[in-house]
Amino acid sequence: MMEMGSKARAAAEALRGASAETRSAAIRVIAGQIRARAASILAANAEDVAKATRLVDRLRLDEARLEAVAAAVEQIAALPDPLGEEMARWTRPNGLDFARVRIPIGVIGMIFESRPNVAADAAAICLRSGNALILRSGADALASCLAIGEAISAGLEEAGLPADCVQIIPTADRDAVGALLGGLGGTVDLIIPRGGKSLVKRVEEEARVPVLGHLEGICHTYVHAAADPAMAREIVVNAKMRRVSVCGATETLLIDRAIAPALLPPIAAALRDSGCELRGDAESRALVPDIGIAEEADWTAEYLAPVLAVRVVGGIEAAMAHIARYGSGHTDAIVTEDKTAAELFVDRVDSAILLWNASTQFADGGEFGFGAEIGIATGRLHARGPVGPEQLTTFKYVVRGNGQIRP
Amino acid sequence: MMEMGSKARAAAEALRGASAETRSAAIRVIAGQIRARAASILAANAEDVAKATRLVDRLRLDEARLEAVAAAVEQIAALPDPLGEEMARWTRPNGLDFARVRIPIGVIGMIFESRPNVAADAAAICLRSGNALILRSGADALASCLAIGEAISAGLEEAGLPADCVQIIPTADRDAVGALLGGLGGTVDLIIPRGGKSLVKRVEEEARVPVLGHLEGICHTYVHAAADPAMAREIVVNAKMRRVSVCGATETLLIDRAIAPALLPPIAAALRDSGCELRGDAESRALVPDIGIAEEADWTAEYLAPVLAVRVVGGIEAAMAHIARYGSGHTDAIVTEDKTAAELFVDRVDSAILLWNASTQFADGGEFGFGAEIGIATGRLHARGPVGPEQLTTFKYVVRGNGQIRP
Numbered sequence: 001m002m003e004m005g006s007k008a009r010a011a012a013e014a015l016r017g018a019s020a021e022t023r024s025a026a027i028r029v030i031a032g033q034i035r036a037r038a039a040s041i042l043a044a045n046a047e048d049v050a051k052a053t054r055l056v057d058r059l060r061l062d063e064a065r066l067e068a069v070a071a072a073v074e075q076i077a078a079l080p081d082p083l084g085e086e087m088a089r090w091t092r093p094n095g096l097d098f099a100r101v102r103i104p105i106g107v108i109g110m111i112f113e114s115r116p117n118v119a120a121d122a123a124a125i126c127l128r129s130g131n132a133l134i135l136r137s138g139a140d141a142l143a144s145c146l147a148i149g150e151a152i153s154a155g156l157e158e159a160g161l162p163a164d165c166v167q168i169i170p171t172a173d174r175d176a177v178g179a180l181l182g183g184l185g186g187t188v189d190l191i192i193p194r195g196g197k198s199l200v201k202r203v204e205e206e207a208r209v210p211v212l213g214h215l216e217g218i219c220h221t222y223v224h225a226a227a228d229p230a231m232a233r234e235i236v237v238n239a240k241m242r243r244v245s246v247c248g249a250t251e252t253l254l255i256d257r258a259i260a261p262a263l264l265p266p267i268a269a270a271l272r273d274s275g276c277e278l279r280g281d282a283e284s285r286a287l288v289p290d291i292g293i294a295e296e297a298d299w300t301a302e303y304l305a306p307v308l309a310v311r312v313v314g315g316i317e318a319a320m321a322h323i324a325r326y327g328s329g330h331t332d333a334i335v336t337e338d339k340t341a342a343e344l345f346v347d348r349v350d351s352a353i354l355l356w357n358a359s360t361q362f363a364d365g366g367e368f369g370f371g372a373e374i375g376i377a378t379g380r381l382h383a384r385g386p387v388g389p390e391q392l393t394t395f396k397y398v399v400r401g402n403g404q405i406r407p
Numbered sequence: 408m409m410e411m412g413s414k415a416r417a418a419a420e421a422l423r424g425a426s427a428e429t430r431s432a433a434i435r436v437i438a439g440q441i442r443a444r445a446a447s448i449l450a451a452n453a454e455d456v457a458k459a460t461r462l463v464d465r466l467r468l469d470e471a472r473l474e475a476v477a478a479a480v481e482q483i484a485a486l487p488d489p490l491g492e493e494m495a496r497w498t499r500p501n502g503l504d505f506a507r508v509r510i511p512i513g514v515i516g517m518i519f520e521s522r523p524n525v526a527a528d529a530a531a532i533c534l535r536s537g538n539a540l541i542l543r544s545g546a547d548a549l550a551s552c553l554a555i556g557e558a559i560s561a562g563l564e565e566a567g568l569p570a571d572c573v574q575i576i577p578t579a580d581r582d583a584v585g586a587l588l589g590g591l592g593g594t595v596d597l598i599i600p601r602g603g604k605s606l607v608k609r610v611e612e613e614a615r616v617p618v619l620g621h622l623e624g625i626c627h628t629y630v631h632a633a634a635d636p637a638m639a640r641e642i643v644v645n646a647k648m649r650r651v652s653v654c655g656a657t658e659t660l661l662i663d664r665a666i667a668p669a670l671l672p673p674i675a676a677a678l679r680d681s682g683c684e685l686r687g688d689a690e691s692r693a694l695v696p697d698i699g700i701a702e703e704a705d706w707t708a709e710y711l712a713p714v715l716a717v718r719v720v721g722g723i724e725a726a727m728a729h730i731a732r733y734g735s736g737h738t739d740a741i742v743t744e745d746k747t748a749a750e751l752f753v754d755r756v757d758s759a760i761l762l763w764n765a766s767t768q769f770a771d772g773g774e775f776g777f778g779a780e781i782g783i784a785t786g787r788l789h790a791r792g793p794v795g796p797e798q799l800t801t802f803k804y805v806v807r808g809n810g811q812i813r814p
Contacts, residue, residue: 016755016757017755090776092774092775092776096765096769096774098775098776103757105787105788106757106787189787189788190787190788204615205615208611208612210617210618210786210787210788211617228810231810234810234812235810235812238812238813239812242812242813342807346805346807348423348424350423350510350513350803351803352803352804353803353804353806354803354804354805354806355806355807355808356805356806356807356808357807357808357809357810357811358503358806358807358808358810358811358812359811359812359813361812361813362503362806362811362813364813367499367503367813368499368505368804369497369499369505379617380512380513380596380597380617380801381512381596381597381617381788381789381801382788382789384801384802384803384804385803385804394787394788394791395791396757396758396759396760396761396791396792397759397760397761397775397791397792398753398761398763399760399761399762399763399765399769400749400753400762400763400764400765401762401763401764401765402764403635403638403641403642403764403765404764404765404766404769405641405642405645405646405649405765405766405768406645406649406766406768406769406771406774
């Protein structure tokens with residue numbers, strides 16, 4: 001493991017010297033290698049699927065899905081390169097010329113579970129942003145990831161970059177996670193964990209290097225008293241049901257008391273028609289009798305399933321208090337025609353993404369226009385929300401003078 | 408301690424609702440309170456000084472220094488407010504309007520040693536950026552800081568903000584540091600440590616929340632073969648000797664073999680005339696016999712004293728390799744008339760601040776035009792280099808729609 005760290009550090013050094021075009025070419029070649037090695041990747045994936053007992057659909061690849069993986073990688077090759085950008089430039093009265101220049105972070109350690117496409121996406125995004133990557137796959141997806149890793153290595157070498165730019169830890173040993181969280185002797189600059197609560201807890205306890213956390217999305221859609229009824233219904237159904245397994249899926253519906261009698265029954269009917277189970281507080285169950293009972297745990301549940309918690313609230317202050325207490329700071333939406341209420345909500349709710357009259361399912365790097373993402377950061381520092389290539393960079397100051405000394 | 412955390416969280420909430428003008432007014436009132444309470448602050452400081460055995464000069468306040476503290480606070484009141492700024496705004500083809508809006512980080516825990524003015528500066532910078540602050544002073548400066556803290560509390564209350572916006576831990580107990588590093592039950596968003604190596608080590612081991620590290624400044628000035636001789640001499644003397652106790656002071660001089668015979672003797676003479684001791688490698692000692700012997704430890708020494716390590720190098724690659732091996736990623740400078748060499752140096756050296764033909768003593772938020780700073784961050788994430796009010800902010804995305812659902 002320590003050797004992987006020093007190899008990654010050397011690869012990061014090589015990447016800092018590689019041009020945008022070299023890195024783009026490498027990403028394109030990797031896409032080609034994924035296509036060329038489809039048979040062996042799918043065979044490895046079949047092994048993983050045969051052993052899997054849960055989340056099998058997340059894990060499974062077929063020809064169409066693998067083509068989508070390769071196409072997504074290719075798209076990242078076409079994204080604008082973030083490196084070298086002058087983020088700001090200014091001159092001081094003493095003539096010193098200051099530039100803030102975008103540079104790679106260095107070596108990124110990523111820990112993830114179940115979805116083998118993450119290996120390809122993360123590799124491409126890290127190459128786009130000039131970072132070396134050490135990937136630790138969960139046991140479920142390990143064979144698939146190692147097969148994709150062979151395509152990545154072959155692609156890197158074909159493009160003239162060190163294969164060590166992307167290394168996949170070849171074991172599902174839990175000690176490997178500990179070593180990565182310890183920073184591999186100071187060689188890892190950033191840890192990106194993507195996984196369930198047990199991983200999150202372990203990262204919090206053991207990480208000795210900065211972490212860009214991707215915690216759960218307990219997302220709310222709040223239907224305000226001044227909501228347009230048809231829009232509210234459409235947004236709620238989409239926010240919950242378009243894809244229930246994404247972190248931007250709404251998990252709790254809050255609805256104002258003033259309009260709940262008129263609006264909750266049709267919204268509940270539309271949700272039920274789309275296959276969603278509802279669990280509500282007493283007030284919502286009084287309005288729609290076939291809503292089930294919500295326990296306290298439902299307000300903090302990330303269902304990732306066709307289940308929605310429902311609560312009637314007394315107004316915007318109560319809605320914001322509910323979100324402050326139970327939310328995860330990921331994504332929250334208000335539906336209203338009242339601009340003042342909307343601006344209050346987006347100003348006061350302290351989440352990474354606030355939406356007014358739109359579905360929480362837009363919490364996605366592609367929808368933001370970032371071209372790609374490796375997740376949605378829920379921490380407060382460095383990057384919040386979708387993490388694309390630009391979010392995996394940092395900066396340095398370059399100060400150009402002509403002999404200035406400080407008085 | 409846990410209660411301080413929940414009070415700080417409540418104060419942070421109040422600060423998020425406070426206008427720029429309210430926060431400016433509070434900072435101005437604090438400056439006034441520091442002046443009004445000069446006698447009690449200086450009496451408390453005299454207690455600290457009487458007990459102090461080291462770094463007494465850093466610790467000591469007098470009327471002039473206290474007035475400088477108040478004036479620095481007042482300047483922060485006049486700085487532009489960073490909050491609410493739209494850092495970016497764009498519209499997607501589906502009509503969704505995206506804004507990235509600057510917001511406070513939340514609750515900041517700061518651990519510092521010796522300099523009582525840090526308490527006032529940090530309080531003002533945190534108010535300017537809308538963050539609540541918990542300060543932990545070293546034992547040396549505790550009485551001074553508590554006295555300044557009384558002025559801060561009085562100022563906050565007079566301005567109508569909760570006194571808990573800035574809390575000073577009233578004990579020098581080491582357990583208090585542990586509690587702060589543990590995050591006080593999830594209430595602390597960021598730790599800013601400023602201190603020596605033992606503190607840094609402890610922070611690395613114990614911190615369970617993000618850290619904006621202010622590590623040592625092992626800064627280099629590299630005199631390239633194509634340097635202007637007079638400029639090189641002036642810059643080296645200023646970079647080392649203007650103030651030896653700042654983190655941007657040069658600690659190692661690297662000089663190209665090609666010009667060392669001509670340039671090192673006059674630079675060494677100028678340094679000696681200004682009171683600087685030199686410790687060099689064999690090659691530099693062969694050129695200037697009264698240079699002392701540099702041990703391996705001298706290349707990683709942050710002297711903060713009138714001592715300079717000196718090494719003759721074979722060229723720019725050797726200079727960059729020395730900096731990569733021994734530097735701390737803080738601030739490094741090249742002196743040269745050769746633009747190609749300068750651009751190679753600022754591109755390849757991986758430090759927060761790179762200077763061409765200027766003194767490393769410009770590593771300072773005021774000199775950057777940030778108005779104020781609470782230190783120079785040496786980590787790679789979120790903020791690098793001088794940390795002023797803007798660097799103590801984060802952002803949220805506000806997405807405004809008119810009923811968009813995701814296909």
